[in-house]
Amino acid sequence: SILCNKTCVCPASQIQTVTLIPGDGIGPEISNAVMKIFEAAKAPIRWEERNVTAIRGPGGKWMIPPDAKESMDKNKIGLKGPLKTPIAAGHPSMNLLLRKTFDLYANVRPCVSIEGYQTPYTDVNLVTIRENTEGEYSGIEHVIVDGVVQSIKLITEQASKRIAEYAFEYARNNQRASVTAVHKANIMRMSDGLFLRKCREAAEKYKDVKFTEMYLDTVCLNMVQDPTQFDVLVMPNLYGDILSDLCAGLIGGLGVTPSGNIGANGVAIFESVHGTAPDIAGKDLANPTALLLSAVMMLRHMGLHGHAKKIESACFDTIRDRKVLTKDLGGNSKCSEFTEAICQRMKDMD
Amino acid sequence: MTTRSMRALSGTLKPLFSLRSPQGFVVAACHQTHKSTYTAPPARYGGRHTVTLIPGDGIGPELAKHVCELFRFCCVPVDFEVVNVDSTKTSEDDINNAIMAIRRNGVALKGNIETNHNLPPSHKSRNSLLRTTLDLYASVMHSQSLPGVRTHHRNIDIITIRENTEGEYSSLEHESVPGVVECLKIITRTKSLRIADYAFRTAREKGRRRVTAIHKANIMKLGDGLFLECCKEVASGYPEITFNSMIVDNTTMQLVSRPQQFDVMVMPNLYGNVVSNVCAGLVGGPGLVPGANYGENYAVFETGTRNTGKSIANKNTANPTAMLLASCLLLDHLKLHGYASMIRKAILSTITDSQLHTADLGGKGSTSEMVQSIMDAIQSSGPRTQRH
Numbered sequence: 001s002i003l004c005n006k007t008c009v010c011p012a013s014q015i016q017t018v019t020l021i022p023g024d025g026i027g028p029e030i031s032n033a034v035m036k037i038f039e040a041a042k043a044p045i046r047w048e049e050r051n052v053t054a055i056r057g058p059g060g061k062w063m064i065p066p067d068a069k070e071s072m073d074k075n076k077i078g079l080k081g082p083l084k085t086p087i088a089a090g091h092p093s094m095n096l097l098l099r100k101t102f103d104l105y106a107n108v109r110p111c112v113s114i115e116g117y118q119t120p121y122t123d124v125n126l127v128t129i130r131e132n133t134e135g136e137y138s139g140i141e142h143v144i145v146d147g148v149v150q151s152i153k154l155i156t157e158q159a160s161k162r163i164a165e166y167a168f169e170y171a172r173n174n175q176r177a178s179v180t181a182v183h184k185a186n187i188m189r190m191s192d193g194l195f196l197r198k199c200r201e202a203a204e205k206y207k208d209v210k211f212t213e214m215y216l217d218t219v220c221l222n223m224v225q226d227p228t229q230f231d232v233l234v235m236p237n238l239y240g241d242i243l244s245d246l247c248a249g250l251i252g253g254l255g256v257t258p259s260g261n262i263g264a265n266g267v268a269i270f271e272s273v274h275g276t277a278p279d280i281a282g283k284d285l286a287n288p289t290a291l292l293l294s295a296v297m298m299l300r301h302m303g304l305h306g307h308a309k310k311i312e313s314a315c316f317d318t319i320r321d322r323k324v325l326t327k328d329l330g331g332n333s334k335c336s337e338f339t340e341a342i343c344q345r346m347k348d349m350d
Numbered sequence: 351m352t353t354r355s356m357r358a359l360s361g362t363l364k365p366l367f368s369l370r371s372p373q374g375f376v377v378a379a380c381h382q383t384h385k386s387t388y389t390a391p392p393a394r395y396g397g398r399h400t401v402t403l404i405p406g407d408g409i410g411p412e413l414a415k416h417v418c419e420l421f422r423f424c425c426v427p428v429d430f431e432v433v434n435v436d437s438t439k440t441s442e443d444d445i446n447n448a449i450m451a452i453r454r455n456g457v458a459l460k461g462n463i464e465t466n467h468n469l470p471p472s473h474k475s476r477n478s479l480l481r482t483t484l485d486l487y488a489s490v491m492h493s494q495s496l497p498g499v500r501t502h503h504r505n506i507d508i509i510t511i512r513e514n515t516e517g518e519y520s521s522l523e524h525e526s527v528p529g530v531v532e533c534l535k536i537i538t539r540t541k542s543l544r545i546a547d548y549a550f551r552t553a554r555e556k557g558r559r560r561v562t563a564i565h566k567a568n569i570m571k572l573g574d575g576l577f578l579e580c581c582k583e584v585a586s587g588y589p590e591i592t593f594n595s596m597i598v599d600n601t602t603m604q605l606v607s608r609p610q611q612f613d614v615m616v617m618p619n620l621y622g623n624v625v626s627n628v629c630a631g632l633v634g635g636p637g638l639v640p641g642a643n644y645g646e647n648y649a650v651f652e653t654g655t656r657n658t659g660k661s662i663a664n665k666n667t668a669n670p671t672a673m674l675l676a677s678c679l680l681l682d683h684l685k686l687h688g689y690a691s692m693i694r695k696a697i698l699s700t701i702t703d704s705q706l707h708t709a710d711l712g713g714k715g716s717t718s719e720m721v722q723s724i725m726d727a728i729q730s731s732g733p734r735t736q737r738h
Contacts, residue, residue, distance in 0.1 A: 119607070120502035136535070141572040147539030151573040153518070157529035184620075187478060189471035190523040191533040196467075217627040221655055224502070224606055224631035238566075241599050242624055249603035 016302060019071045020047040023081025025276025026286035031081050033288035033339040034295050040343035041314075043299065043307040048075065052083070054097055064094075064101055072102065072267060077302060079295055080271040099132060104261035104269060105159065106166045107132045107240065110297065111247040114256055116320035117329055121250045126230040128247055129170065130240020131163040132261065137237045155191040155236065157198065164195075164202035166262065167234035171209045178210035179203070182219050182235035182243065195236055219243065223250070248273070255328050258293035260301065268301055270294040284334045287326040289315065292342075314345040399684050402451040402458035403430040407437055408658030410461020412666070413673040416721045417459065420674065423725050426681065426689045431455060435476055437464045445476045449483050458650045459680055461673075462658045474521055477656065482515050484650070486643035487541065488548045489514040489622065491654040493629035493639055498702030499711055501634050508629050509614045511552065512622025513545040514643055519619045537573040537618065542580035548644075549581075549616035550588045561585070563595040564617035564625060577618055602628055630655045637669025637710045640676035642683075649683050651676040662709075666716045669708040671697060674724070696727035 022031040038045055050068040057063040072078050083094040098104065106129055113124040140152040164181075171179050181199040185192040196213060203211035216239050222229060223243075227250055233243060248257040254274035261269045272290035280286060292315055299308035318324060324341040325331025333341075394400075403418075405411040414432075421428055433451045435444040445463075452458045463476040480486075489512040495504055522534040546563075553561050563581040567574040578595055585593035596604070598621045604611065605628050615625060630639045641654035653672035662668050674697055681690035700706050700723045707713025708720060715723075 121606070137569050139569070141570065143572060147576075149537045149572045149576050151535040151537070151570050153533040153535060155531045155533070184518075184623075185467040186465040186475055187519050187521070188523065188533050189467060189521075190525060191531045193467065193471070194531050217623050217655065218657070220602075220624050220627040221631040221636055224628050225635055238620075241566075242602055242621075245599035246602035246606060246628070249606040253603065253607065 015044045015046050016077070017046045017048050017075045018298070019068070019075050019078040020049045021052050021068070021078060021080040021083075022049060023276065024084040025082060025278045025281040027081030027083075027276060029282070029284065029335055030272070030286050030288040030291045031079075033335060034079070034291050036339055037288075037292060037311060037314075037342055037346070038295070040346050041307055041311050043304065043311070045299075052094060052098065054094060062097065064097055069101060072269075076266050076268065077298060078267075078269040079291070079298055080269055081291060082272060082274055082276045084276050098269065099261070102263040102267045102269065103133070103265075104263040104267070105131065105133050106163055106262040107244070108170065108260045108262060108297075109244045109247065109257060109273075111244075111251050111257060113251050114319055115316060116322055117252045117256060119250065119252050121227055124227045124247070124250050126227065126247060127170070127174075127176065127232045128240060128244040129163065129167045129232060129234045130244055131159060131234075131236050132240075133237075134159050135237030137241075153188075153191060153238075155194050157194060160195045160198035160236075161202070163234060164199040165205075167199075167232060168202050168206035168209055171232045172206060176209070176232045178212060178231045180219070180230065180233050181211070181213045182216050182233055182239050183213060184216050184239075186215065192236070199234065216243075220246070223247070253328075254290065255287050256289045256293070258290060258297045260294065260297050268298070270298040270301075284336055285327055286335045287328050288335060288339060289319070289329075310346060310349060311342075314342045314349065317345055318342050398427040398429055399457070399686075400429050400431055400455050401680065401684075402448065402455045402460075403432045404435055404448050404458060404460035404463070405432065406435070406461025406658065407464040408462065408660045408663045409668040410658065412664060412717065413668060413670055414459070414461060416670050416717065417673060417677045420693065420721060420725065421677070424689060424693065424728060426686065428681075428684070428686075430459075435463050437466070437476060440469070440473055442479070445479055449480060452480075452484060452648055452650065456648055457680060457683060458648075459673075459677055460650055460652045462652065462656045464658045464660070471521075471523060478519055478521065480650070481643060484645055484648045485515060486645040486648060486650055487513065487515050487544055488644045489626070489641060490552070490644065491626045491629065491639060491641045493626075493633045493654075495633050496638065496698070496701055498705060499634040499638065499707075501632060503609050503632055506609045506629070506633050508609065508612045509552065509556070509558065510622065510626040510629055511545065511549045511614065511616045512626060513541060513618050514622075515619075516541050517619030535570075535573060535620075537576050539576060539580060542577045542618075543584060546581040546584035546616060549614060550584055550591060553591050553614045554588060558591070558614045560592040560594065560613040562601075562612060562615045563593070564598050564601050564615055564621050565595060566598050566621070568597060574618065581616065598624070601625060605629065605632065627655055635669075635710050636672065637708065638671050638675075640672050640679055642676070642679050649680075651680045651683075666718055667709045668717050669710050670717050670720055671701065674721075692728060692731075693724070696724045696731070699727050700724050 022028045048071050050071050052064045052068050054062045085093050108129050110127045113122055134154045136153045138154040142150050167179050183192040183196050185196050248254055259271055259273045296308045296312045318341045324333045324337055326338050405414040433448045435448050465475040491510045493508045495506045516536050518535045520536045525531050565574040565578050567578050609632050636655040636657050639654035641652055643650045678690040678694045706715045706723050708715050
């Protein structure tokens, strides 16, 4: 399937620069694995490595290092490994900082069952699109009186309109048949009602894509019984968080799930959503699949479908073969061996 | 906050302040003496109980009829007082009548009342109104794998206990600026302690080993942080029960990969909605799991996942299991355990032995065929019962 979301005219011979953020823990080793695989695939990508550890800018506000921001603004496309969530470091989570810096408003997670990695669910093929900037995660909380806390969920017309239109645009560009809006408007009449209205308005503009609406609880109920009935799901922040992780669980967990964050001004950062796994860091045991599939998603976004298909097939074939697998996939090979197997498969393809 | 929401919120706060004792804000449910023994509901005359029955919408009315039919067949000493709630009307008279009937009888069996969410926000969800007015603070759902029902996972046995009256369902919303809507999620110490205490008490009574609190305190630090704190506080009073907590997104991921690790789960309102629906889906769907809403003085029983089933209404294809098992929970609540176990055994034998399944389980049976099969099972196993 084609995953490009803009009319991209990139000649295959032109090398594009992509900002690479290796991250912490197992981040550097899986980033190396991805770079090696891309080299073997002869993908026209040049990597620009940057570190995003937060620094205090003028005025005392926490921000990402200026060279990282400059690189992203120039290249527009980024690939990110797992980042450590600091406790008591004084600054907010790095993911939150990146999100705010580049206005990454849409989190896209395609969940496709991986042949060779058995889960109780087969034939899963859906995409969750989650609004990433507001909703329940606005972070606005107050203690009204001792023992009573109020958290504010913010839904704005502008953000809902933006995410709804992105969802339909994505469905159209990737040949997806339907978009389902997930909501709880029977209880949260005004907020989810506003979100739903914007989705309905966007549906009017994209008559070629089927639009349905479904309550959050009904989606959860049906998802665990028969996930094949879903296609593209669009929803506000909290429901998106829960549902995207639920769908990741259906295909095998965060270790094999790709993810992309789309921002304003054409910025897109693709990332692996698993943790930094400090216990296996540096031991050559990590599974690079999640970061690799995110990188494939990135290639498709850039219009390099040929290379994307090649790398993806090599990865899936290696997993389906079940001869060389990392520990979390049920094997006992090293990360480097797994990487080598994929590279070899691609060389054989040529 | 606008004055409107302040007024609404002070309405919520009034009952809290009325609990103030001379010593200060003594609120924790685990500090007050437990109600000694269960007192029978007031509506019991000549050995027969009166129970409010609210058929609701969709498949509600036909399932309610089957429950009445089954109870008559088994000579259960329960009389139903039927109160219809018309979901198309905007006036709240119907639901107020229903609430009054439940106050009178103490117990109810209800179908789901549809909410037309295209109506303005002043038209509140009838189900929500019922729950908050009667202060049915605990929604309990027991999801168990049934032999004979094909599912992706086996050996699931999870009790989900969900706070039923506050959280995201406080219905406090306002549009401060055009195009910007704020929805308030309220978490209070009183209610969090109350639901946590209920969860641990239930776990102890049923001999369960572990209670897991579901939250998102890494993001909603104050709100869910308070909930988690209350759970930890209550947990210290129950040393024989293991307590752990899990973030809601990780929970759903764990539920679809390894649901056997969960025992009793306690959570605020919205996460409860998600998790209980996931659990119901894992054991076979909305047609199988009954639900119960308990308050200090009232109990209302319904299907676990609260669906109206509009699309299959009046087609004689709905699965009656959830509603019938809910009626068994009702009988247990009324201390009519003999009848409850008789009906439950018959339902289980219909599903597992005779393998008579409705469409939602992949079978071809109709609702009436299933109910007939249950009645046959009861007749063949127990003392002679009247047949109409």
